Amino acid sequence: MIDASSVRKDFPQLQRKINGKPIVYLDSSATSLKPKSVIDAVTGYYSDYTANVFRGIYTTSEEATAAYELARAKVAGFIGAHLPEEIVFTRNTTESLNLLAAGIGKTLHHEDEVITTIMEHHSNFVPWQQRVMKKNGVFKIWNIDKEGQLNLGDLDTLITRRTKVLTISASSNVLGTISPIKKIVSTVKRLNPKCLVFVDAAQAVPHMAVDVKDWGADAIAFSGHKMLGPTGIGVLWARISLLSDLPPYQYGGDMIEEVHRDKTLFKGPPHKFEAGTPHIAGAIGLGAAVDYLQALGLGAVRKHEIEITDYALKALARIKGVIVIGPRDARDRGGVVSFRLDKVHPHDIAQVLDESGVCIRVGFHCAQPLHEFLEIGPTARASFYLYTTKEDIDVLIEGVEKVKQLFK
């Protein structure tokens, strides 16, 4: 069980006041707040052992390299990967997915198919759309039902022998829909063993236990900054066989074995995909974030979020004129609640809430195809994490009532 009020003491920013009121941060889907241990890990590198990695024989360079590679091993353990070599550090989920799309894109032929879902974030939609269009392939979209869920039966018609990739988010950043990845992977592999399955796990890894061996997917992508880590560091996990097959994404130092005038030999994974000086402090901070989350236990994190989400859903249901989208049951959704309020534009909702120190996100949340499909226009979104309390939700509800009054 998470004691949110004691956990909150670990997060310096929660001491902050906005317009004289305590900050009520409800935008963890966009980025998470950072515990002191992560901030200290980052500043520790910059104050005590700043040096480049893999380059030096001297003490601080060895320290930096060890810390960087230790972070890699920690992340591998965190998601149940077999080998640390299966963890590639990138800038973020977007870069991880672009890396995959670039590599796979090179192998696509005319009439090859790539499938994604209508609820994807632009980072798991646009890279595939563009690469497939370039090669005159077929870009298929798997639609959701009225509850915001995917129907597994659709796969029977969607997956053909020409389908090269199915790429899907484990947890939607708008609807909160949690998709049954393990079932989806086994269904896809049964229908076409050669089809690869990729997972955008940006909203999943921070909030629930993820085991890539159990999922059975071929690659997953997630961001450090959404899981208490620094910005600028992300992860691509992929099976070592896939990483060995994929071509390098960027060329330069640290990803080469030998460079001659007429040819170059590249390193194997993961360094093949880590050209140039990486975000050393970022990786070290991410390692500290993993430590923090493992100490709490992701089972406890998930349980806490279900409780908060359930509380929020019930409270919002009591306000006339509020429409919440996505699955009805808190157990079927991540800690993300997107809603509309009759007669009030989301911008105005957010502006009024800001007066009370409440931070929510508004707009299309980088999921324009989804909003087009649902025909609902822009939405307001409140998202929760291990430091969110019921009191936070109470302030949100009070704020929404205030908006209603102002605009009636």
Added chain:
Amino acid sequence: MDIYREIILDHYKNPRNFGHLHHVDASAEAYNATCGDKMRIEIQVKSPASPAGREKFRRSGIPLRGTKVKSIQDIRFSGEGCAISQASASMLTEKVKGMSAAQIQKLSFQDVQKMLGVSLTPSRVKCATLPLEVLQKAISSI
């Protein structure tokens, strides 16, 4: 709530010049993909029609064609968006009736800010200037 002064809320809830014109001389539309704000502006233009009006311009040396001469006879806006964009459109359409096209092209964000009378955070500036952008787009076509 500083930004939602009475006057802004009034224009939002009771927008002036909302709807469509029977006779449209020029129109323009914009859609802000990041927030879903849609705006359409239709204008009816007046040029000096009477012989006396035309003679006045001939004597002053100002060409009869051109933006100094054409002015807004009537104007409507439609679409959907946040309180700031809608109130801004309502107030702007009131303000520009009778103004010449040349004068309208000279309007800037500062004028919009003054017109609204509230200080805008950077993220809301685009909401406030959307109607002006659309209006200037429509004007540029006459």
